[in-house]
Amino acid sequence: MNNVNQVLKIGDIIQDDVYTAGKVLLLKKGTVITQPLLYGLERFDCDFNSIDIIVEREGVISQVAGMTAPQPGNAPEAQQDESIVFSDKLKHDAVEAAKQLFAADANLREVSETAVSISNDIANNIIFAGSDARLCIQDLRVTDEYTYQHSVDVGVLAAQLAKSLGMPPKWISEAAQAGVLHDIGKRRVPLEILNKPGKLTDEEFKIMKLHPVFAEEDLHLIKGVSEAAKAGAYEHHEKLDGTGYPRGLKGAGISRIAQILAIADVYDALTSKRVYKPGMSSARAVNIMMGMIGGFNRDYFVAFLKSLILYPTGSRVLGTDGRSYVVYKQNPQSPMHPFLLDELSGNIIDVSQSGADNLAIFGEDCEEMRLKWQEGRNK
């Protein structure tokens, strides 16, 4: 396997002699990576990820490859994820703007302008992020005020899923707008129901379930809102197997945008912190959603998983051996299997390798799932 182009860039300055696994000196300290040199290295039969390489790149010295086992007590810091970065300003502005959407005195024209403005900011960030950049939803959260944060989150998740499905920029923008506006019908749900910390009574739930219908009525009065946003707000609680509401639509009878929103909406609701529950880890949320797969578009769900960082670098996970590990860095070749740091030994574990003692990982809050997995394995 030759992956030199993923590891070294033209202009990198090698900071320490680089040896192959067979102890052959490959690059001397001080070597500057040039196009001809890179060309030569491409023809060298070597897995560049497996050998230690430290470079100076744009004035910053860092290890770009290698699996050097750290010494116990000298464990390395978890690395940075390649994730989509939203500026603090954008995050705060988006939530403040979302508050305007739900303000009792906001008129529909203001709602429309606000929604378009938030959606454009979100969509631009997604469209111009690297094609491999994935989304870590926890990075986006700036408030516990669920209704506003949820509108922004679903806008971002829907846009990211649209991109992951290969949809063009216009569609990504419309997906962002549909996400931001999907729950706009909740403006007409009484606040005591909307913000009730406990479980809703049957009667209250019936009123809550009217919010897609309210959205359908209201959005048709607003100029500048896309047809996708209108369909999405009306149909985002429909399920492919016909068990959703308000109309119990089935399969292809549900618009594509609503199928996207359904996934983004449930994932965000599960991973969000509420007054009455902590937010679940992404891994746990995905596990629960797999149990609801009959309601979702399966292909969209797979694309969604690929577009997310399920195990953020620096977070803790649970191994099937019952031990806790720290996510050390992402594995671009196998996104569901990040590299883990075993704090006891200081070793870095490549979970994607079958040699890693068949270690599988769960979110830190997945103990009962782990036990179930182990039970099934022992049968």
Ligand SMILES: [Fe+2]
């Ligand atoms: Fe909803």
